Amino acid sequence: MRTTFRDVKSDILAKITLGEWAPGTLLPNEVDLAETYGCARATVNRAMRELAEDGIVERRRKAGTRVRSAPIRQARFDIPIVRDEIEGGNAEYRYALVSREAGPAPDWLRAQLALGPGTRAVHLTCMHYADGAPYQYEDRWINLDVLPMAETADFAATGPNEWLVSTIPFSNAEISFSASAADARLAEYLRCSVGQALFTIERSTWWEDRPITFVRLFFRPGHRMTTRY
Incomplete structure (x- = not known):
């Protein structure tokens, strides 16, 4: 069955919620996650983008993606x-x-x-x-x-x-x-x-x-x- 970005987002969110990835944890890069989930990198990227928009993770260019210490609500433009x-x-x-x-x-x-x-x-x-x-x-x-x-x-x-x-x-x-x-x-x-x-x-x-x-x-x-x- 094809893995969608919603599947990836849901699984990453579950890992964060259950404490497998604690606040401050640096997440695997998109290439490694794509291999883990058996999907395209673009699929992982969209999942990560939505998690960032939801205030769950923080993405920084060249520094990777980390679980936020405290989820935030973000204004959307x-x-x-x-x-x-x-x-x-x-x-x-x-x-x-x-x-x-x-x-x-x-x-x-x-x-x-x-x-x-x-x-x-x-x-x-x-x-x-x-x-x-x-x-x-x-x-x-x-x-x-x-x-x-x-x-x-x-x-x-x-x-x-x-x-x-x-x-x-x-x-x-x-x-x-x-x-x-x-x-x-x-x-x-x-x-x-x-x-x-x-x-x-x-x-x-x-x-x-x-x-x-x-x-x-x-x-x-x-x-x-x-x-x-």
Whole structure:
């Protein structure tokens, strides 16, 4: 019988609950667990991701996964494809590619994603509109060492986030939220005043420790994000 991620999650949770894996225990790596359960590594990864989201384990890149000393409740952020977000609000969605350029990754991006020397990336800036009004300015970099096809992909017709979702999954993500002061370029595209505070999201994603993309998303003034826990 095929082992599902729910089977793996249930068994790991049972081991933790029964004390076989005590708080602070470093769990076996995903490759070893996949061999133990007779399933694909991706199956184990999804089980681990859900246990982390449930606050049962703590995952750290390159440091492994440990049982939390005390389970926590975590806020969850829905980050949908912007088209779905806009159309879900009963507004008409429109997308526009502003610019694209491929070349060597700049030093700050190599530092951000731990990219090797000579890594190439494609840089895209895009606009998303709701009922004709500016909604989001997207500033994205895609690692061409992992996704070389991104260099020739038709981003004029499809936004990079939609393209990424249909092209490759992600196993890890880092997300930060902040307020940014609009510079002249952002003010022009988002139709706001220079210096006005904009809700900003920065997100990096990986697939099996291989960096995929880094993006900054700037939202029109007054944007709100709702969480649940």
